[in-house]
Structures are given as structure tokens and as C-alpha cells.
Amino acid sequence: MDITRLVSTHRKLLLGGFLILVLIFLATFPIWARAYDVRVLALVLIYVVLAAGWAMFSGTTGYMSLAPAAFFGLGMYAMALLQYELPFPLVIAIGGALSFVFALLIGLVTLRLKGMYFAVFTFGLVVFMTEITQYLETRLLGKHGQAIIPIDNQTLFYIMVGVAVATVLVTYLIRRSRWGLAMLGIGGNEEAAEHMGVNTTGVKVFTFAISAAFMGVAGVVAAPLLIYVNSNIAFSLYYSFLPIFMAILGGMGTAYGPVIGAVILGYLDTRLRAQLFNYFNLGFGIIMVLIILFLPKGITGLVPMLQDKLGGAMRRLRKGDREERHANT
Amino acid sequence: MQILEGQGVTKFFGGLAAVSNVDFAVGQGEIMGLIGPNGAGKTTLFNLISGSFPLSSGEIRFKGQKISGLKPHRICRMGIGRTFQETKVFGNMSVLQNVLVGAFFGNPVGTSGSDAAREATEALEFVGLTAMGASPINDLTLVNQKRVEVARALATKPELLLLDELMAGLTSTEVGEAMELVTRMHDKGITILMVEHVMKAIMGVCMRVMVLHHGEKIADGTCNEISCDRKVIDVYLGEQTHAGS
Numbered sequence: 001m002d003i004t005r006l007v008s009t010h011r012k013l014l015l016g017g018f019l020i021l022v023l024i025f026l027a028t029f030p031i032w033a034r035a036y037d038v039r040v041l042a043l044v045l046i047y048v049v050l051a052a053g054w055a056m057f058s059g060t061t062g063y064m065s066l067a068p069a070a071f072f073g074l075g076m077y078a079m080a081l082l083q084y085e086l087p088f089p090l091v092i093a094i095g096g097a098l099s100f101v102f103a104l105l106i107g108l109v110t111l112r113l114k115g116m117y118f119a120v121f122t123f124g125l126v127v128f129m130t131e132i133t134q135y136l137e138t139r140l141l142g143k144h145g146q147a148i149i150p151i152d153n154q155t156l157f158y159i160m161v162g163v164a165v166a167t168v169l170v171t172y173l174i175r176r177s178r179w180g181l182a183m184l185g186i187g188g189n190e191e192a193a194e195h196m197g198v199n200t201t202g203v204k205v206f207t208f209a210i211s212a213a214f215m216g217v218a219g220v221v222a223a224p225l226l227i228y229v230n231s232n233i234a235f236s237l238y239y240s241f242l243p244i245f246m247a248i249l250g251g252m253g254t255a256y257g258p259v260i261g262a263v264i265l266g267y268l269d270t271r272l273r274a275q276l277f278n279y280f281n282l283g284f285g286i287i288m289v290l291i292i293l294f295l296p297k298g299i300t301g302l303v304p305m306l307q308d309k310l311g312g313a314m315r316r317l318r319k320g321d322r323e324e325r326h327a328n329t
Numbered sequence: 330m331q332i333l334e335g336q337g338v339t340k341f342f343g344g345l346a347a348v349s350n351v352d353f354a355v356g357q358g359e360i361m362g363l364i365g366p367n368g369a370g371k372t373t374l375f376n377l378i379s380g381s382f383p384l385s386s387g388e389i390r391f392k393g394q395k396i397s398g399l400k401p402h403r404i405c406r407m408g409i410g411r412t413f414q415e416t417k418v419f420g421n422m423s424v425l426q427n428v429l430v431g432a433f434f435g436n437p438v439g440t441s442g443s444d445a446a447r448e449a450t451e452a453l454e455f456v457g458l459t460a461m462g463a464s465p466i467n468d469l470t471l472v473n474q475k476r477v478e479v480a481r482a483l484a485t486k487p488e489l490l491l492l493d494e495l496m497a498g499l500t501s502t503e504v505g506e507a508m509e510l511v512t513r514m515h516d517k518g519i520t521i522l523m524v525e526h527v528m529k530a531i532m533g534v535c536m537r538v539m540v541l542h543h544g545e546k547i548a549d550g551t552c553n554e555i556s557c558d559r560k561v562i563d564v565y566l567g568e569q570t571h572a573g574s
Contacts, residue, residue: 178433178442185430188419195379197405197434197485 026161030154039153040270042225045160047266049167049218050239051246051258056171057211058244059252060180061204062187063111066240067122070129071099071212073234075219077133080146080229088151092159092220099216100209107205114190126235133231145230148223159221164259167214172255174207183207242269249291251298260299332357332489332520333378333409337387338397340373340544347373349544350387355489360511360521362535362552364528366565370544371524372414375491378522379411380404391489405435410487412478414494414524418466425462428452428480435485445484452480456510472503479510483519490514492523496530508534528566532556540565 030038050068058065075095082091110121138144174180182203185193194200223229242265243258250261265284273280295301333355340348348370355361363371377384380401389397396404405411410431419427432445432452440448453459456476461469466477475495482490496507504527511534515521525531531538531552538555540548542565548558555561 178445181426181430181433184421184426185419188421189417191381192413192417192419192481193430193434194401195381195405195411196431196481197402197436198430199400199402199434201400 023165030157035153038157039225040267042153042157042160043222043270044263044266045157045164046218046222046225047243047246047269048164048259048262049160049214050243051250051262051266052164052167052171052255053211053214053218054243055247055252055258056167056174056214057183057204057207059247059258060175060183060187061207063204063208064116064119064244065122065208066119066237066244067103067106067125067212068215068243069126069235069237069239070122071103071215072219072222072239073126073129073133073231073236074099074102075216075221076223076226076229076234077146077219078216079220079223080148080234083149083223092217095220096213096217099219100213103209103212104205107208108201111201111204111208123237123240126237126240130231130235133235137231145228148227148229150227151224153225156221156225160218163214163217163221168255168259170210170214175255179203179207245288247298249288249298251300251302253297254300257298257300264299330357331355332359332392333522334390335378335387336389338374338377338384338389339386340370340377340382341385346544348377348541351541351544351546353539353546353549355520355522356537358515358518358520359537360515360523360535362531362538363522363524363541364526364531364538364555364565365541368543369541371541372493373544374541375411375493375522375524378404379409379491402434405485405487408486408488409491410435410482410485410489411491412475412482412493412495414497416471416474416478418474418477418481420467422466423462424458424464424466424469424477425449425453427466427477428484431481431484435487448484448486449480452484453477455483455513456480472499475507476510479514483514487519489520489522492521492525494524494526496525496527499527501529504530 029041033041050072054065054068057063075098078095078098079091082094086094106125110118113121134144174183182193182198182200185196185198186200186204190200219234226233243262246261246265247258248261249265250259251257268280268284291298331354333353335351335353338348338351338353339346351374363374365371376382377397378389380396380399380403384397387397388395391404391407391409394407396407396409399407419430422430428449429445432448433440450459450462453462456479458473458476458480461473466474469477479492479495492511495511496504499507508530511521511523511530515534523531523535535552537550538548538552539546540555540558540561542560547564548555548561550558556566
């Protein structure tokens, strides 16, 4: 009868049931959906990994990383260069490890930079990666761009399901652990966190590297979906900014917020961007401005807001009811 | 026995010596005051002890071990807790979570979740904020935020606690409460070094006082000695204070 109470008491059960439904949906999707939609959803899942991976580090610590494209592109290039040499699963592992190590080194050097300096550096890193890759490619291989042998979309889809689930799960586990508390402390006041015994450098660098590893893996899987890769595609800043917009749209207060944002924007991006390029960017820009103005906590930030309003309305309703009855007697 | 010793502690900011060749010692179990005019280098000295930035020269030892050059989190885990002059709470957390950070990370060995939760609750209780544990920290008044900072530092189980102007901006009743809190912490066996401008508080709880001026130590002694010291009266206390408190 009372839906709000039902939801609040059986929260865990409902959430678990919902997650199982999502997994069943994902597991059976290639069986009943069109091949084209399988490809679309695989691309959406790539965005899910990028957005959740970005929020894993930047969402809690407040360090604005514009580097996702650098790690994503590194994964793509790992695939481009190793596709003939090694089996696909091994390339996936290498792409992740490569991004992890690269982020570890970058983090050790740059994570002492605060605020916008870090953002600017990571922005520059992506530009640098584009240029250096292009230079090395033309110098050493004598060409620009690499064709990737396609892999059947269904396999790629299932791999992406696994990677996305792993990313979200790791984000969730970090969030509810003491490690997550340390990151929240860094976001709240880094100096205080340091003085309360948090090894801030260690926490930051390691989380940055973990999130980069997921982005690298996503890059490896993305390469055969895109079939062709060059330095401008692989290290496109679009892959840095879009995940951030997705995380903002979904809301960074929870582990699943960026996922929701990524599903919505990722779907629109893959379906509509190619068809209505100019209109898409215009509409996209307007929507982003509106969200930042009116929904700074994103879609998931709506939930507590609505609960507040709904709860208040319900109470008023009940109170009114009682008063009416009272008046009648 | 000296719990904290500094020798020739010096810090330059550019050409300015914020702290210049200061020798000091805090005895185990003492409550020591650190006073001086604004800009005398009191907070800088705190920052040097807690490892916020490196010394230009000199050395600081804690329980005989050299700590200058260590990172703040290492120094904290060795047993030095601190609060900040301008409160630095974790604005994105609840009150209890703020204290939990100290309980989880301030101890040398990995503390279990339930132990940390218990320690955090105890620390909150100690400062009298149990009822506010679940509130967002930003909903608290400045006085209470300062108390949370104390609880957070207590949760790291310090042997030495650095209090940076705990009483600034408090009413006289609140100053009384804060003095009582300092005394209770001292009774728990914690050595305390406190920067304070409220002379009533310094004279009320401190056993010894050190005076800084322009980054140099100009006096060091009991409250009575300090309040009669000609140099201290000239630069800081003024004639009126000399007579009384």
C-alpha cells in the first residue's frame, strides 16, 4: 500500500533483483537483439567503463583528470600493434597493464600538482600522445593509421559486459572501503587527510592507475569495433570530455550515477551523432548547460530531492486527512 | 624525559626567516603554550613539526627519533596529532566519518573496521558531540567543528597533540569548556603543545610557555616567569596583562 515504505524497507532486495534483471538482459541481449544493436550496446558499455573509470578517481578526490583519452588510446594502439603477434585475451591484459604502468608513472610525477594545474597537465598529455604517436608511427612504420582485423561483435559485447561489470564493482568496493574514505578525505581537504595519517600520494597514484587500467582495457576492445585506428581517433579529446559529461549527467555521488549518464549519453552519441551531427552537438551543449545549472548532482541527485518533496507531500496529505477526520467528528 | 625536541629549527620563505634557529623541548606529560604576536611563526613551527613542509635547517626529534623530513602521514602515525588554526574539516562527510578518517589511518597497524568505528565513537563522546555524529559536518557551528577536529586528532591516538588556536573566536563560556577539554586530554596522558592568543587559557592550563617573536624564541619558562619577562611584556603581553591574569 505504502510504496515509499515498501521501497525503503526492501531496498537491498529490490536493488539486488534489479541488478540480476540487468545482468540477465545483458547476457541474453545478443540472442534476441539485432546485430547492429549489439554493436551499439558494446560501444555504450565502452563509455560506461570510461565514465565509471573516470569517476572512480576524479569523482571522489576532486582531481580533474582530462587524461582518459590517453589511456583509452594507449589500449587501442596496443591492439593495433599486437593484433598479429598475440592472442586477443593477452592483448587485453597487456593494454590494461600498459595503461596502469603509464598512469603510475604519470601520477608519481604530476599528482603533486593541485587543482587546475593537474587538469591542464592531463589535457596536455592527450595532445602529446597524439603527436608523439603520429611521429613515431610515420617514422618507424612509414604510415599513419592501422587497420584492425574485425572480431565478431558478439564476443566483443560479452567481453565489454565483463569489463563494465568489473569496473563498476571495483568502484563500488573502493567506495565502501577505508580506501574510499581516504579518497573522500583527499577530496574534502587534502592537507587534513595527510595529517590524519592518510598516505595521500599513494592513494591518489594507485587509484589513478587502477582507473587507467580499465580505460586501457576498454581501448583494446574498442579497436576492433572501430576497425581502423589512427592517432587522431585513438587519442581524441572527445574520449576525455564525454566521460566527464556522462559522470556529471548521471551524478558522481554514487557508484552507479556515471553508469546511468554513460548509458543515456552513450546511446544518444552512438545512435544520433553521425546522423544529425550539428543538431546533436547543439542539443548536447544546451542539455549540459541546463544540467550543470539546475541539476549539479546529476540524475542520481534527483532521487533524494524527489524523496524529500514526495515525503513532504505525503506527510501533508496524511496530516490533512487526519485533520479532516478530526473536523468531522 | 623530552617527548619533542627541536634544534636550530629554521624555515625560510624566500628571504624571510619565518622561524629562525629555534631550540625547544616539550617534556612528556606537559601542557606547553606557544605564544607570540601575529606573524611570529607559531603556526609555521607547528607545520614544521607535523611535516607540512621541510625545514630549511635544523632537526626535530620525537621520542628521540628524527622526524624532520618525514611525510605528514608518517609523523601522524608515529603519534603526533594536530588541529588547524583555520578549521580543515572534510566538508563532504558526516561528523562521524570525519573522525573515522583519523581512526582508520592515524594508527600504525591496520585497524579493523569495528575497532575504528568504536574509537571514532569514543573520541566523539569525549568531546561531547555524540548526538551530532550523523550530521553533515558543514551544519555544525565553528566551535563544534573545532571540537570535531580535536576528536579526529584524538582518534589517531596521539601521544603529543598540537592545538592551533583552539579557542580563537570562542565566547568566554566556550573558552572555559575548551580549557576543561584540554585538561581532560592531559589527564588521559596526552602531552599538549598549544598555540593560543587567549591568555586566560594559557595561564589557566599551561605548565610552561614558549614565546616567539619575528621567528625567534625570546622566552621560555613557567607562566609566572613569562608574565614577568620584560621582553615578553614589550612585544606581546603589554603592561596590563603583567598585573593580573
